Amino acid sequence: MNSFFTGIIILILSGFAVSFVNRNFKILVLSLLNTIAACFCLIPAMKVLVSGKNLISSFDFNSLFGVVNFRIDYLAAFFIVIISVMSVISVIYSRGYLKSYADKNIDAHLVFFPMLVASMLAVVTCQNAIVFLICWEIMSLSSFFLVIFENEKKEVLKAGISYLVFMHFSVIFIMLAFALLSVYSKSFDFSSFSSVLEGHKYLANVVFLLAFIGFGTKAGFVPFHNWLPKAHPAAPSHVSGIMSGVMIKTGLYGILRVISIVGTPSKSVSFIVFIVSLITALYGILYAITQNDIKKLLAYSSIENIGIIGTGLGIGMLGLSYHQSLVAILGFSGGLFHILNHSVFKELLFLSAGSVYTRTHTRNIEKLGGLIKTMPNTAVLFLIASVSICALPPLNGFVGEFLIYLGMFNGLASNNFFTMIVMLFGIACLALVGTMAVLCFTKAFSIIFLGLPRSEHSSNVTEDCESSMILPMSFLAVLIFGIGLFSIVAFSLVLKPVSVFVDVNQYNILSALSLIGFITLYALVFLTMLGLVIFIKIKTSKCKISIQDTWGCGYDRANNKMQYSASSYASPFLSMLTPLFKKVFDIEKPRKLFPESSHFNLQFEDIEEAYLINPLVKYDEWFLSKFEALQSGNIQSYIKYGLIFLIIIIVGSLFIK
């Protein structure tokens, strides 16, 4: 446990330490220090995962918070592994990415980055409600400062503030949940919480729902997802990578921790989680298809994946509440497996999107194209991540979703009418989400990397991004293949945190293990077959290859403007679902005999933002503007307000007594 704290302290100090280093070596030193810190944190986590003995260390803060426990159990260890590995990759990558900001002071940025990592590590280990909230707040604030890296741009600041507002919305609900628990248990320690809830079914439901809203906002569950598509495009790519890959998972950690506190969740709450997650998945992928901003697309796809993970957790909770341990094991392990997978491929997608951005300086995919020729390494990495995020075998994404599907199939057999309908609905939804993901990522990949360049942004690219960026990305690609091919190893890792919720040993998990073994075998056979067919094809074909223009029905003056664009690729699908989003057209038709200018632009607005949040904000602004007169700019009147306030407090307290 000491080495864990050493790691955290190194992280916090490293940010300040690098301020004194020469600019050229800043990030080099930071990545070195972060790697060391990550190793320090990984040692106890691995120890816990292997030995199964929880590590606890207590600090006595006497009157302040009482005894504060930091504990690494299976669940915390699982998250520590993800946080440490992914953050190191982001830091190493950021060296190349930040080179294009040579004239910008990055000191503050480098202070907050390790601070974010340290606070996440503290969040997953802390067992005291108050200290947990403090760490949670540090996490939100440091990520806020990372998001507003390009603070000279107005839209970045706006996105940052919206992020800040959402985070404080979330923390209110978490506070309420913890406050309820600590009032009943007269303690701030998590371990004392669960005993309180045993007799109080109703209280447990309320606490869980409050925590679900609070942590769900952080994770990005619909309808509290709105900050994701704003904050991600604003933030630099390595920050988006770590935020989407790791930070939103702390919200899921919170939900998991509350499940472990609640014990057996009630049926209604489990159904709510399950259904909200399915809606989240569908909503996320639908809006991902509509987006032409690559980072917004990825942000919405994160929402989708949070929905898939939530579906897994929902199945796990249903399994717990119906006392079907196999369903619970499959659900929780599927969800946790997808947490691991998503942190790998989503980080890779954000990083490769960042590489494209450093070369093309645009996030609009309609302006890209043909980059596979100039940026082959990035293209292949993006392709691997896209195949994996579509959950296509034999890569890692498939394993998690397969477990979730199996959980649902086993839930079908529960012989309960309502469960059966919900589970089948879930299977159909997940199938729909899977095929929509294929649509979304074939669109993203093919418009960015294939065909002809659609504008100077991509035709001016001459070389691939530098190797200091390719290297950490390749490591992630290796992880994608590794987890896919050796899913049995990854599964045994994932099964450990599952044992926090369900007694894994009481059920014969051999059948589940053999399935995973089957997937491993599957992956191997598939890849061998692929190699074999390519080999046969090369060996047997003796034919000549001639290179010609693309066939255009006899028309040989095809140009880049005639290619299919991202919007047209998605349009047949989207035209079917028109009521689900607000289309904002910006059209200037060509007029007169010799038209001077014309353009067409179509934006899809988030329906929830357009019809719920924006009117609310407008109403709020109108309401608050009534009090504008109070802000007179006159010091004397401010002192007067203070005086009035004090008098009210004093008089009021007399009455309360």
Next chain:
Amino acid sequence: MILRLIADIIILLFAPFLMAGLIKKTKAFWGGRKGPSVFQPLYDFIKLWKKDYVISKTTSGVFRIAPVVMIVSVLFASMFIPLASGSSVVSVAGGLIVFAYTLSIGKFFALISAMDTGSSFEGMGASREACFTSIVEPAFFITVGSIMALSGNYTFDSLREIFANAGHYGILIAIFAVVVLFLMILIEGSRVPVDDPATHLELTMIHEVMILDNSGSDLALYTWANGIKMLLISSLIAFIIIPAGLNEWVNVLAYLGVMALISVIIGTVESGMARIRMSHVFEFIFIMSSLALVVFALVTAKMFGG
């Protein structure tokens, strides 16, 4: 075992082409023509395999590797489906998911390879294909999933147990399931009324237009893969229809008979129907979805209605 495997391999090698030939023959019959030999698609395949390539200069490695991934994915998916011998090579719980997702790999690469050419025709085909599949798959999952729920067995074997588990309801469930799967053949195999494999270079095409720029053995692999895909879904129909417990060779004969029957029906449908307007294809696909929900309703009625 070995014999069965060999039978399956022979079927995978030849049946897709023979089915395509039979469909053409049926269409010729209804059109009052003599038509080409049933073996013509096979000859075409062999001829294409030997031909030289023309590839577009816009394309990249994705374009070259896609047909290979496509054929590997359908061949691999065929291991999860019971073919002529009546049992699949791999029978695993959740085989449905593995089967569907394996097919998706091939589809993913076919889509990006079409986009790789930078041609507006192929982009259009890819966009339609991606769109239609996304509605077909949930319906397929609902149909097979509810049949699996009926028997509590999550392998494809449950398709064969419909009659044993559902009694009188079984007949209805089987009929609707067969219709759903048949519609799926029409959509996935890109047949009339969804797509027209006979026309070339029409703005209304889906699958054919995606492979406009492929030639030589790449094109051969695509036609074979598409044939196998149709064969696999037809095999599911055969698996529902053919009763269990037959002698192995009788089973093979029955299987071949069902395949021939399905080809003739497809040919007849193609002769008797016009292609649907592109904007109405959705409605056609939603027929399939609603029939899938009927299967589900029947299954729940059987399980909870007494």
